Amino acid sequence: MNMADRIQYLRKAKGISQEELADKVGVSRQAVSKWESEQSTPDLEKVIIMSDFFGVTTDYILKGIEPVEDKEQKSKELTGKVLYIASTAFVFIGLFCAFGGWYEKQTMEVVWGSMIIQAVGVAGYFIGRLQSEEKASFYVNWLNIAGIAFMPISIMTGYISILIFKQGWIAPYPAGIFHTIVFGIVFVTVMAVSFILMRMENRKK
Numbered sequence: 001m002n003m004a005d006r007i008q009y010l011r012k013a014k015g016i017s018q019e020e021l022a023d024k025v026g027v028s029r030q031a032v033s034k035w036e037s038e039q040s041t042p043d044l045e046k047v048i049i050m051s052d053f054f055g056v057t058t059d060y061i062l063k064g065i066e067p068v069e070d071k072e073q074k075s076k077e078l079t080g081k082v083l084y085i086a087s088t089a090f091v092f093i094g095l096f097c098a099f100g101g102w103y104e105k106q107t108m109e110v111v112w113g114s115m116i117i118q119a120v121g122v123a124g125y126f127i128g129r130l131q132s133e134e135k136a137s138f139y140v141n142w143l144n145i146a147g148i149a150f151m152p153i154s155i156m157t158g159y160i161s162i163l164i165f166k167q168g169w170i171a172p173y174p175a176g177i178f179h180t181i182v183f184g185i186v187f188v189t190v191m192a193v194s195f196i197l198m199r200m201e202n203r204k205k
Contacts, residue, residue: 004038006061010054011036013134025049080132083124084140090121091147098151098172111151111172118148138202145194153190157183 001009011021011032018032025032025046034040042050044058051058059065094117101110125136125144151172158170161179169175174183 001064002038003041003061003064004036006064007032007042007050008036010050010056010061014054015135021050021053024053076131077134080128080130080134083128083131084136087121087125087128087136088140088143088147090124091118091144094118094121095147095150095172102172106171111155114172115151122148138198142191142195142198146191149190150187153187154179154183157186 011018014021016024018036019029022029022032025042026049027042027046031040031042035042047058047061051061054061057065094114097117098111098114101114104110121144128136154173155170157174158179161167161176161182162170164182165178167176167178169179171179174180
């Protein structure tokens, strides 16, 4: 990792845009962009300001020499990353439990029980946010949205299918041709919009 990569890494870990970093350091956004693309390097004064702002040493920014971190902090960072991954696992375990439970019993109780499993995953995600200074990856966030949105969209589109086409099933997964078509349109739209919005947000940072 070179200086350009370290500046970009610190900025993204802080969750700020190039423009926000430029304001903090007292330069233009274009200057920050050039630092991160290796077109230029910041002078020592700017490096000192960034080291204070990011809470790292100037040696880390200049040479990549990392200070010895506290074991407890390292443990928290690792725990946060594990919780991010576990949150997605719980969200999809809940989803598959709903599928299996509905196939066996076809009662809403299995859906609520599965949503509790998903709620555990969501709770784990936010605990991870508290533990780790780094935010979850784009794909963890997007997959969590997909897993959480699947059942509510299926149930909602089941109602719509019954009301409009007089056919369908209020279930955690699409059942029947009309329900499947309506579900597919709504679900793909929701996921496409969330993908675009999240990508736009990431590019700003």
